[in-house]
Amino acid sequence: MLHKLYPLSALRLFEAAGRRGGFTAAAEELGVTPSAVSHAIRSLEDRLGIPLFHRAPGGLKLTEAGVELLDETSRAMQGLSRVVERITRSRSSAGLTLSTGPTFASRWLVPRLAALRRRHPRISISISTERHWVDLADGDFDLAIRVAREPSGAGEWFHLAQERLVPVAAKALAGLPLADALRRVPAIHVTGLREDWHSWATARQIAPPDPAKGVRFDTAHLALEAVAEGAGVALARLPVCAADISSGRLVMLDEPTLSGSAYWLVARPGLLRQPDGRIFAQWLKEELSEAAAC
Incomplete structure (x- = not known):
């Protein structure tokens, strides 16, 4: 089956921003600028055709779609991390x-x-x-x-x-x-x-x-x-x-x-x-x- 995927780099930035509650915190975690996080998420929203965050003077808040996407993206990122760690650990243990x-x-x-x-x-x-x-x-x-x-x-x-x-x-x-x-x-x-x-x-x-x-x-x-x-x-x-x-x-x-x-x-x-x-x-x-x- 052909999977319709969006840029993983943008999804990674979105996941960090949603989990940390802001673009600045996500940028600090991933070693990029807040503007890079904002630009990537805006591009992702444009491709999806729906907003993922409510932007207000008081800060960011996930939309209903954003909450759903964050939940799935976080699980996927955790799963990928576990698989990569297992593979590299197995390879490393073999010498x-x-x-x-x-x-x-x-x-x-x-x-x-x-x-x-x-x-x-x-x-x-x-x-x-x-x-x-x-x-x-x-x-x-x-x-x-x-x-x-x-x-x-x-x-x-x-x-x-x-x-x-x-x-x-x-x-x-x-x-x-x-x-x-x-x-x-x-x-x-x-x-x-x-x-x-x-x-x-x-x-x-x-x-x-x-x-x-x-x-x-x-x-x-x-x-x-x-x-x-x-x-x-x-x-x-x-x-x-x-x-x-x-x-x-x-x-x-x-x-x-x-x-x-x-x-x-x-x-x-x-x-x-x-x-x-x-x-x-x-x-x-x-x-x-x-x-x-x-």
Whole structure:
């Protein structure tokens, strides 16, 4: 059945004015001006073709039609509020589901989960590191961490931090120029990130290591573990690998350079306006900004 509805915003203002007994009180409750309330109710009356308030020097008084509409509107508003609260509470109690790459999870997120729990004990999160592009529209995930130049695709994109690339090696090679280090150990490449060395070298205006030579891994995590063991030189992504560098486990052999990409939190529509989604997004941004400053 086709429902004939009037603007919900106007009905909401009318309900507040009728319940509170005046335009000024309704305006204070809803954070708008009294004139906005008056204009909306006048438009609603014009559409209905009947007055909803008696306007007199002594104040406002609901008409018979106004009393009837207020009763029904209040019940409807209360019902909507209960349904929305129930839905969001149910969704929140199930926790947030996050898809992210294994390197981001293992080197950055996992070491901070205890701190997240202490600061925001209400946040419950389930993490998946399957290396495929998840579709938030299918309902399996609420959030995804992605590295991209700009927003692309479905979901709401929330900027977290710019990405920088820097060549790193084991601390035994600390102080050596990059060229000298690469004469001692091979360059390490990540098969899924084949453009990294080329992008970094282009920005630094030097020749990149030969991609046909060196050692290759299928994940950045394994590449960095190999670097720490002295097996070669690889490109680390900042701020995700900032802790490896600040701890001395890995050493930088040159200056970090912007990759042109950024870390983004992609959320299902509406989640970033809900408490848990908003809190988690702000926490991620704060923590990544702090790591980037190190």
